[in-house]
Amino acid sequence: MAADTNRFFRVRVTAITDLTPSFRRFTFAGDDLAHYGDPGFDQRIKIVFPTRAVPLAAMPTGDDWYTAWRALPEAERPPFRTYTTRYVRNDVNEVDVDMVSHDVLGPASDWIARAAIGDEVLIFAPTTAHTGVSYGIDFVPPARVDSILLAGDETAAPAIAAILEQLPAEATGVVALEVPHADDIAYLPHHPGFEYRVGARDAAGRHSHLIASVTEAAAALAPAGRGADVEEVDIDHDILWEVPRTAKGGAALKSARLYAWLAGEAGAIKSLRRHLVAERGVDRRAVAFMGYWRVGRAEN
Numbered sequence: 291m292a293a294d295t296n297r298f299f300r301v302r303v304t305a306i307t308d309l310t311p312s313f314r315r316f317t318f319a320g321d322d323l324a325h326y327g328d329p330g331f332d333q334r335i336k337i338v339f340p341t342r343a344v345p346l347a348a349m350p351t352g353d354d355w356y357t358a359w360r361a362l363p364e365a366e367r368p369p370f371r372t373y374t375t376r377y378v379r380n381d382v383n384e385v386d387v388d389m390v391s392h393d394v395l396g397p398a399s400d401w402i403a404r405a406a407i408g409d410e411v412l413i414f415a416p417t418t419a420h421t422g423v424s425y426g427i428d429f430v431p432p433a434r435v436d437s438i439l440l441a442g443d444e445t446a447a448p449a450i451a452a453i454l455e456q457l458p459a460e461a462t463g464v465v466a467l468e469v470p471h472a473d474d475i476a477y478l479p480h481h482p483g484f485e486y487r488v489g490a491r492d493a494a495g496r497h498s499h500l501i502a503s504v505t506e507a508a509a510a511l512a513p514a515g516r517g518a519d520v521e522e523v524d525i526d527h528d529i530l531w532e533v534p535r536t537a538k539g540g541a542a543l544k545s546a547r548l549y550a551w552l553a554g555e556a557g558a559i560k561s562l563r564r565h566l567v568a569e570r571g572v573d574r575r576a577v578a579f580m581g582y583w584r585v586g587r588a589e590n
């Protein structure tokens with residue numbers, strides 16, 4: 291029988307580290323994490339959280355787990371949310387996930403606020419049997435790019451950090467990031483080829499630093515081109531997500547002046563994408579955009 295390329299791992303918290311005011315690192319251990327796959331960059335994972343009402347044991351984990359999960363009455367479904375693998379240490383059966391501790395508004399934020407050593411979750415992730423293209427990675431730049439723009443809010447910071455650590459030293463670009471507190475700016479690792487436009491959320495409101503810094507970066511990195519129409523996505527009902535790829539999963543372009551990767555709150559990402567593609571004229575095949583969450587709307 292073929293080995294599973296994605297599956298659930300049952301893990302327990304072995305360390306909780308407050309890296310900055312908003313970023314809390316959870317180190318998870320599990321007997322079979324030697325088989326947890328790490329295809330790289332912004333590899334996304336699903337984490338199933340136990341709640342006071344629904345234990346982890348209620349989660350269907352077989353091959354067709356999603357259909358079985360959907361078939362459960364809503365009140366009996368264990369909730370899961372999407373996160374990013376930060377570090378994998380297969381040799382010692384450990385995985386780190388960095389989670390934003392924000393107001394308790396849903397099952398993940400509730401768990402993050404009260405989790406303790408020994409608490410268990412399930413992580414759905416690639417296994418080490420996974421080879422080839424990972425569709426859980428959304429950072430798919432052309433082979434030749436002059437500059438890379440990595441932009442987002444705090445939920446995108448773990449993915450941006452992983453991407454920066456894995457890019458070669460000669461890569462160049464700009465990081466435009468908005469975080470809740472000034473002390474969160476220290477979260478990102480240094481990359482010698484990147485300029486950092488990282489700022490704290492200010493009185494001007496959510497997204498104002500992010501939108502201003504992306505607008506400035508785009509003006510510096512992308513020559514003004516002919517804007518292309520972008521279709522409007524209803525972000526309160528549909529998912530805002532486009533990762534340009536070939537049919538085989540590779541980058542949609544062989545080369546580009548600028549490759550932009552944008553992730554975070556869907557309203558902000560929608561505005562940024564419109565600015566880059568419709569106003570600035572950046573080739574849409576060189577812009578990946580992902581609505582990671584939406585104000586006022588739970589993930590599922």
Ligand SMILES: Cc1cc2nc3c(=O)[nH]c(=O)nc-3n(C[C@H](O)[C@H](O)[C@H](O)COP(=O)(O)OP(=O)(O)OC[C@H]3O[C@@H](n4cnc5c(N)ncnc54)[C@H](O)[C@@H]3O)c2cc1C
Pocket residue numbers: 334371372373374375388389390391392393395396397398399400444445446448449581582583584585586587588589590
């Ligand atoms: C591919 C991908 C990768 C992600 N990686 C990470 C990661 O590595 N680390 C990380 O911390 N997050 C990450 N996120 C974001 C995370 O999945 C969401 O923030 C998630 O909705 C939190 O779940 P919740 O149960 O707290 O809230 P939900 O039940 O989903 O939502 C309840 C309410 O909380 C609000 N809400 C959700 N997130 C936030 C927030 N960050 N700040 C303020 N209000 C919020 C919603 O608008 C809603 O009103 C990622 C998302 C995606 C799609």
